Amino acid sequence: MQRIHFSVQDLTRITIAPGGDPVMETAFAADLLLRRGGGAIFARWRDLVGQSAAVRHLAHRPGLPGPARSFSRTTGLPPGARRSPGLGGETAAAFRDRAVAPYWRRVNAYLKADAAHRGRIFLGSGVEGLFGTLHTRAGWRPPVLELDNGLDEDIYPDGMDLTLMPSLFLHGRPVVRTGPGAQGTTLVLVYPVPLDTVTAATLWDGPTHQGKALGALMGRTRAGILHALTESCTTTQLGRRLGISVAAASQHTTVLRAAGLVTSSRNLNTVLHSLTPLGSTLLNDGKARGETLLERSGVS
Structure with a gap:
């Protein structure tokens, strides 16, 4: 310990820190891919990244940013990670561009x-x-x-x-x-960070802008949730703001999260919901698609 x-x-x-570090995330991603770690949550990412022969080649090349070389202190890392190769500019950038950058936003x-x-x-x-x-x-x-x-x-x-x-x-x-x-x-x-399979799916494949997931957004309550989440809040707080039950608030945020409009993080029995950049764009930017969606949802 x-x-x-x-x-x-x-x-x-x-x-x-206000967010993640792309260099460190690249190092951890390389280790995760080499170990085929992360279980079901990262299975889709491993499949997507592993389809690239270039990535498979890069993951085994010297110069990929292994956690042991990326950190002055290597405490807490698995033995395999400590044997990972060191930081190298071109190889690291090539791996990052294929394995991390497409999902970074x-x-x-x-x-x-x-x-x-x-x-x-x-x-x-x-x-x-x-x-x-x-x-x-x-x-x-x-x-x-x-x-x-x-x-x-x-x-x-x-x-x-x-x-x-x-x-x-x-x-x-x-x-x-x-x-x-x-x-x-x-x-x-x-x-x-805590991560569930539903949220992970939106990270790897992106939000569904059309079809069933988007169609499920049409409604006053879900549009109201987007407005309410301009300030992050828990499921209980969200229910109070909209005058709906906690169960209903949870159900609606699940749909919004699947569409990539809301992100949720869990700590013990508390779940905090926030708008994603896409959700903010839909709500505030006044683009044609956003205006059309809000009009169809019945919000004036």
């Missing part, structure tokens, strides 16, 4: 939503709430954060900043790294 020992001063130097929108959710928890519940809901393999026993990642290590920040960073392709366990920061060396705790 890896243990991060915080002083009172250290606890005042915690920040949350949707992936980073999901990571941003999770980071925003963590920020609200931090503001409302402090360090106790932030660390207590971070991950199933993270345990907060003040003043120590324990990471169940197979390592036996004690880390003392000693005044260094600690940044929490969400990750999609890091699957299974949190990772601690060190890197340059605004005030010198900083600790970065990269944590896997």
Whole structure:
């Protein structure tokens, strides 16, 4: 178990990154592909990426950004990842362009939503709430954060900043790294975001703009949900805003999520919903398609 020992001063130097890091995500994606990891949630992505002979070739070439070389501190990584090759510009860029970049807009929108959710928890519940809901393999026993990642290590920040960073392709366990920061060396705790198969499908294949998923959006309640989610909220809060039951709010957000208009992140028994960039565009940009959809939904 890896243990991060915080002083009172250290606890005042915690920040949350606003989204993901494409370099780190490329490293984790390469490791995930090589291990065929991620289970059913990443099966579609593995199939899509694995169809490219170029990607299969790149994944085994020296120069691909392996997590061990991407991080100064390799704690929490599986043994296979530590043997991965180091960071190399051309190979890394080629792999990223084929395996990560096609999905990055949707992936980073999901990571941003999770980071925003963590920020609200931090503001409302402090360090106790932030660390207590971070991950199933993270345990907060003040003043120590324990990471169940197979390592036996004690880390003392000693005044260094600690940044929490969400990750999609890091699957299974949190990772601690060190890197340059605004005030010198900083600790970065990269944590896997929760992900279900429904949301994953919209990340890999994109939203369905036509057909049944889009047709299911036609209605005042779902259009009202899009308006309500200009400010992120939980399922319970959404139901209160619209005057509908929690069950109904959950059902409607499931349809909107399948269409790629809403993103949802779960922490224990709480689910936070936010508009995706596509949802915001549909609602606010005034493009012909968005205006037509809102008109058909009966919203003036």
